[in-house]
Amino acid sequence: QQIIVVSHGQANDPFWSVVKNGVEQAAKDTGAKVDYRAPETFDMVKMGQLIDAAVNQQPDGLVVSIPDADALGPSIERAVQAGIPVISMNSGSDVSAKLGAVLHVGQDEFTAGKKAGEKLKEMGGKNALCVNQEVGNVSLDQRCAGFEEGFGGKVEVLPTSNDPTEVKSKVQAALESNQDVDTILGLGAATVGEPAVAAVEAVGRGGKVNVGSFDLSAGFLKDVADGKAAFAIDQQQFLQGYLPVVFLALDAKYGLVPGGNVPSGPNLITKEKASQVIDLSAKGIR
């Protein structure tokens, strides 16, 4: 059996490296031969080409994420036409069935962002920063957009880079120049969440600014456990890599397949749960 996974996240992205770990675990558990592929940057044109390349190899199953249905649709339809069972994961729950995918595992970035927004609003936030480490990456932009909708209050998107020093300085600058900010949402725990917490401490507003972040990192979870940060949003993306592969393997072997979509998250990790997950996070499972 050969199963190919094509996603839009890079192998060195902490979020996607966990997905990949799930894929690898599934490969080990099912004995199938699984390939994980992704473009080097958020690049829909390239991703379409990777799907085409996968279809050419006639695998027994194909797992894709669908952040842009317009761009990827034709390639996915071509796979379906070629008789390859397709499962979508992570993004694209709304279009997955239409394009002919068997089912979808995971959840929209937008919905997850919305949920985070609601939670932070509940905690009394009125004025928020959405710290985006890769503006233009549609899946990250959607997290911010969802957050804006759920939060309701004033949200400013703060574009930064992957460099923790720069993120910390920028967040610090934003906090210094705007004393009203009371909420920060980071779009990645290691790259943005940890430096954001450090920045809040540095300007002496620890406890007055709620910090939440997408995804998990051991450092950020520790901050959550210590009460320096509010929560981390876990999509349990390990499942998004693990389940589709297992489903497709079972499908190929026995023709068994679940009947509906599987939502993998979101799951808010707050102070109570944080310390349990630290170890798993350090190993790249959560």
Add this chain to the structure above:
Amino acid sequence: MRDIEKHFGNIIALAGVSFDIRPGECHCLLGDNGAGKSTFIKTMSGVHKPTKGEILLEGRPLSFSSPRDAMEAGIATVYQDLAMIPLMSVTRNFFMGREPTRGKWLFKRMDIERANAVTMDEMRRMGINLRGPDQAVGTLSGGERQTVAIARAVYFGAKVLILDEPTSALGVRQTSNVLATIDRVRKQGVGVVFITHNVRHAMAVGDRFTVLNRGKTLGTARRGAITGNELQDLMAGGQEMASLEGSLGGTV
């Protein structure tokens, strides 16, 4: 050309030089190293804009905004640094900026065969047998390179031909070729400006001689009104000659 001045930042390279060229005449420009000869002819051929002064062509004031303008006005120049692209072939350098074309409209293309043939011919006329027209200029010897530049200027020269130390790196045979060429184009009615440090070369072909010193003209003399030795003294800039001069027996 009248009262040309040229400053580079705080350096005054030319402090008022006047000069004229007549058709069919070879005007030699002489002077010590750093006197400003090259700067002066660069002003004449549109490379530098004069800080002060004006250029008149056939009575009308002119202002060249680029060497291409000057070329179109009929001035061809051999620069001291030759203005060659080392990585390009001899032919491409020869015709740079004035490529011969063939065909029409969309199919207008460079006539490479003709260009190659002309280049080889002109070079042979100057006494250099090139190995091939597509050798890169950067791999030519110093004299070969200089010959390419001279052949190019002569080939395209129209009204005025300016030569900045054209014979400095040339062998005996090539030098006499160049002097002969100057003589020939002069007889065709072209005005020639010839810069050299070699008094013998200057006396051989010059009709008038102008000596520059430290950015100023020391004066102009007609042929016959001055002897080679006088000229030599003028060129040395009036400073006492190095003491060994005598012992070397006037060989320079």
Add this chain to the structure above:
Amino acid sequence: MRDIEKHFGNIIALAGVSFDIRPGECHCLLGDNGAGKSTFIKTMSGVHKPTKGEILLEGRPLSFSSPRDAMEAGIATVYQDLAMIPLMSVTRNFFMGREPTRGKWLFKRMDIERANAVTMDEMRRMGINLRGPDQAVGTLSGGERQTVAIARAVYFGAKVLILDEPTSALGVRQTSNVLATIDRVRKQGVGVVFITHNVRHAMAVGDRFTVLNRGKTLGTARRGAITGNELQDLMAGGQEMASLEGSLGGTV
């Protein structure tokens, strides 16, 4: 040096040349453009590795892997392209690779004042008054630049001094200075290799004359064993001289 051959790809620049230098003697290397003179001296000073042949110094075979090696063996060279960095100042070019230092250990630094003073002095000795030691070489006139290269080689020259057409761009005064300098260092027991196209310059200072033609030696003559005119004919490479030669009155 024995039977040196040098090929560039499919181009044979030197096809077996033998040559020797003796202390206190000025050996002139003459020849047509493209004869291979520059290539030959570059082989001697470690720039090129010979394709065939060997170099002997005081009887021992030598192999220079870089010009620095040759320098350390006491060979100083003025290259035809001068080996100057246009963007750097005159002083920095003068001392490039052999900077004078002051202080010790961590505080070992360039002795800028001394370097500047030496440069200005040596240049003035050659007859050039520089505006200042920190002018960039790229803004010097052709002759000024050449003088810097010569002054540098003379200043550092130890056993052998090689000059590739050192006087080509020089004015009258500078030229006589250079010839005088050659004479002076020769008397100090340094061996000089002097390349030129000017027979008079060669006759003035040369003790022996070797003529190259198309990558081969045409023969070596002692001073007195050959006249200027014979040398001139040899240098022209045996091909018939351009027809105008006569009418120009032997001025070249």
Add this chain to the structure above:
Amino acid sequence: MADVSPIIEDERLKREGFATKLMKRPELGAVAGFVAITLFFLVTASGTMFTLSGIMNFMTPAAQLGILAIGAALLMIGGEFDLSIGSMVAFSGLVFGAFVVTFGMPLVVAIPATFAIAAAIGVLNGSIVLRTGLPSFIVTLAFLFILRGASLVGLKVATGGSTQLRGVRDAIGDDWLAPLFSGDAFTGLFSWLAEQGVIDRFPSGLPKVPGIPVEILWFVAFALVATYVLLRTPQGNWIFASGGDENAASNSGVPVRRVKISLFVLTACCATLVAVITVIDAGSTDARRGFMKEFEAIIAAVIGGCLLTGGYGSAIGAFFGAIIFGMVTLGLTYTDIDQDWFQVFLGAMLLAAVLFNNFIRKRVTGER
């Protein structure tokens, strides 16, 4: 005068075979690299890489990159850089998308209008560089940021807050100009070939390869035209001269300013061509389109033998450079190597390709 005889034999020339002569051309190194990489993948990759569909698959990204790379190569030969082409792809994509979707223009209007805007930016780039004498690296770098940022802002305005503009395919419908810029060419021929069994088919009966993607045709055509211009026209000579030595060229009467500005316009238009093709093909555009493409284009040009200092290089070299880059980026997916190793692999292959090409060239030309 000396006699003007026909070109004579020169005893100072060794015999030189035709092959040797060929290898001296700048692009032939890239060809050697290309051959080496092909052999490598023939051995290591799964067979599907070199089926017809596999080839089309790696040629499509190579073609898109290649169009940019040839433009970048011409500009580099002319002595300048354009770091803004990647951002230009995003910006032109936005402009084109907005024209088509937001303003509902037909392609006959939208495409020329997009090219006009791109050309204007090219002129702006070029004039700033030439006016100020600043290095083009820094000027176009500023435009790298400006255009990328403008695309983001523009997208948000055009879509009302999203960074992705969709619905281009619907808006275009079956505009008669679309086939020139999207989809596959020679579909009829290919389905006929498939029926004859020359081309593989899917179980559903459709040919695995429906035709040749148009970008490949654009790519090949552009490479040929660029080569012709460089080697056989006065303009080509001017490009080499401007890049080789600006001063010398202008002293010899080459209109250096005009040449350089035209080249900046050309690269902007190359970026726009790629933008139009990918936007129509994908049906959408987003703010990350063309990200890092400027570097990939320069990489391809350098693999193809262009010198960063200008004055040397070839369009055919950039052509093969782009194909090498395309093969390497897609090739790993056809092998069994873990994706984590992708970058190590990419770097090693690049190095191997240029080392091999260098080795071959030195061997053949006998340089030391």
Add this chain to the structure above:
Amino acid sequence: MADVSPIIEDERLKREGFATKLMKRPELGAVAGFVAITLFFLVTASGTMFTLSGIMNFMTPAAQLGILAIGAALLMIGGEFDLSIGSMVAFSGLVFGAFVVTFGMPLVVAIPATFAIAAAIGVLNGSIVLRTGLPSFIVTLAFLFILRGASLVGLKVATGGSTQLRGVRDAIGDDWLAPLFSGDAFTGLFSWLAEQGVIDRFPSGLPKVPGIPVEILWFVAFALVATYVLLRTPQGNWIFASGGDENAASNSGVPVRRVKISLFVLTACCATLVAVITVIDAGSTDARRGFMKEFEAIIAAVIGGCLLTGGYGSAIGAFFGAIIFGMVTLGLTYTDIDQDWFQVFLGAMLLAAVLFNNFIRKRVTGER
């Protein structure tokens, strides 16, 4: 012989003020740009940007970038590029992190060992460039990919699957070498100053600025040393010569190979210094550290007046170039402008800074 008189007045020199002379130095353009940007932000940004804490805040990233930029500038003056420094930051970070966390080495061992490995990679880079004569752009580009990929693979091995290696701070504890590479210097002085009321305090009584971050000290020290070396030592002369014209330099006896290899080692060590500082400071390292830093470093060097073609530039210029870049990236956050405009703003400010510097220089030196 001619008389050897003291330097005489030359009538061909116009009087030239001290200011004019200063402005001719390559770095003074960058200083002008720096002043302009500062004035701009003084007017437009919120006052907090230029409080002590605000200054430390933008100087910290500027210092980290600047250490790389000065290394890159020296290498550029020497005529070569190193595109692998960004990846080198990630790779050295991994190596250092693994030494400390996985192997539990003390800093006295771990730091020299990391530097040794970096230096070895620098030598490798340099020897490939010099041996093959390939452009350093392409060789170090290959290492950009290779080192980046190796960091990812290495991290996964070291952590058992994660892309982040953490626990560095715990592993180090209070090693006596740590204060040299992390945290703030002069903390005593600063808290004393805070008590005197010279420095703002938090309500808790702690000074708002606890000290000067060590990277800033490293940065300043390195800039001074580099300037000294460039302008006052033979080695500096060799660097200029090697970059100005490799052939001419080597013909004049400059050990070009040795100079260039040392410069490659230097840039690798700069990257390692930044890696060590950031890893200790952040307590962790991940696969994306240093991403794109190679370009930012080159940008800073070019803003600072280095020529891409080599042979010209200055370390002080790169120093100010890095500060300009740091101020511009952070400055927008202090203004009221919508952050979506960030990249447009960054590009525009860069362009404005270099245009201004160019304008000033032309004015002062009277070039046409």
